[in-house]
Amino acid sequence: MSSEIELFSDGDGVAIFGDPKEVERFLSGAGVASKELTLGRSVGTALKSGSGAAQAGSQIAAHSGRWVQLTEESAKALKLGNAMKGSSTGVSRAVATTSKGKITKILEFTKPGSVGSMLTNPAVLAGAAGIMAQLAMEQTMEEITQYLAVIDEKVDDILRAQKDAALAEMVGVGMILDDAMIKRQHVGSVSATTWSNLHGAAQKIATTQAYALRRLDALAEKMEKKRDIAELAKVTQEASETVNEWLAVLARCFQMQDGLAVLELDRVLDSDPHDLDRHREAIQIGRRRRRDLIATSTQCLLERIDAAAGVANTKVLLHPIKANAIVHSANKVGGGVSEFNSKLGIGQSRAEIEPKPWREAVGDAKNTVVNTAGAGASATARFGAGTYAHAKVAGDELTQRIRARLPQRQAPLDTEAEPESDDR
Incomplete structure (x- = not known):
């Protein structure tokens, strides 16, 4: 027997609603991880002042689903293709016909109410989209926490070690934000008091992020300017020791900004639920902008460090x-940046650079000498032959000019004159 499940995507994730057994079978068959998604409070608040609240109430209570982070891999596993790219508002809805846990057909909705689904109610869609945005950001926050643990860096220690007052203030902001997230988890909402404690937090986080980005940009500029192999080795070694620290600071900034956005959506839901969808879209635009800004700096850093490794491989002989040390530092920095980018959803790839073996450099040098010597010998031979020919022509011309300038000798007589007689 076939059944229908509903899919709803905001570009960062996809929510799947329907019969719990059918949804579970579908996700198990695709082999993707998912989280529970309950619409209750969020959608109920969005509908509380609407005319359809009573009618949708029972639907909301009965509809909870699963949420899957939307990546290239998960979209391929779910066989979604381009069906979930969505409408101009950044939201897409679809009904999938399934059979034995496999999708047999996907239909994208053309307008709310066209299929009579609970999810086509605009208020319900806004509430569900808000929850999904929060889930996507919470997922990233969890991955950043794991990332910071893997690289074995304590961000608070890094921040405290800095003399800059803005960085030191960020430690306190992080503590207040973490406390607010714990209260939200236990209470289920964000009170006015909790929210007021975070006044000015966004500016302090942004200041710290800008500072960290400037430090990475400064390292990239230093590498670009260095041409001496010893100086290049020194600056790449510095980069290998400090880049991970500043990436950790950036990761913590991104994590805290996501945390603020999660809390902000809760506040908007409570204060002005009808504005929730537009507020969610604005948050997502700002989030993508911050990610693009970070991606620009990390890409520039990768280009500079790889260029340094390329220069080093030409100096191996x-x-x-020093050349091998530079390549090693470049790969260390590149690996750290790639790992960082993956956690933030930045699609940058980098292939590890192989250090050039010394023997290979010797062989290349020998080949260069042989080729240069051969070219020199040919040039010498061509020069010698050409010089001889040119000298011969020049000599002939000179001889002719000299002869032309000398006085003409008198022509000899046909008979010799007799010598004078002594008898005379």
Whole structure:
């Protein structure tokens, strides 16, 4: 027997609603991880002042689903294709016909109410989209927490070690924000008091992010300016020691900004639920903008560090130790940046650079010498032959000019004159 499940996407994730057994079978068959998504409070608040509140109430209570982070891999596993790219508002809805846990057909809705689904109610859609945006950001926050643990860096210690007052203030902001997230988890909402404690937090986080980005940009500029192999080795070593620290600061900034956005959506839901969808879209636009800004800096850093490794591989013959150290530092920085980018959803790829073996450099040098010597010998031979021919022509011309300038000798007589007689 076939059944229908409903899919709803905001570009960052996809929510799946329907018969719980059918949804579970579908997700198990696709092999993707999911989280529970309950519409209760969010959608109920969105509908509380609407005319359809009573009618939708029973539907809301009965509809809870699963949420899947939407990535290239998960979209492929779910066989969604382009069906979930969505409408101009950034939201897409679809009904999928399934059979034995597999999708047999996907239909995208053309307008709310066209299929009579609970999810086509605009207020319900706004509430569900808000929850999904929060889930997507919470997922990223969890991944950043794991990332910070893996690189074994304590961000608070890094921040405290800085002399800049803005960085030191961020430690306190982080503590207040973490406390607010715990209260939200236990209470289910964000009170006015909790929210007021975070006044000015966004500016302090943004200041710290800008500072960290400037530090990374400064490292990239230093590498670009260095051409001496010793100086290049020094600056790449500095980068390998400090880049991960500043990436950790950026990761913590991004995590805290997501946390603020999650709390902000809760506040909007309580104060002005009809504005929830537009507020969610604005938050997502700002989030993408911050991510693009970070991506620009990390891409520039990768280009500079790889260029330094390329220069080092041309200096292996005379500076084998320093050259290999530069390539090693470049790969260390590149690996750290790639790991960081993956946690923030930045699609940048980098292939590890192989250090050039010294023996290979020797072989290349020999080949260069042989080729240069061969070219020199040919040039010498061509020069010698050409010079001889040119000298011969020039000599002939000179001889002719000299002869033309000398006085003409008198022509000899046909008979010799007799010598004078002594008898005379």
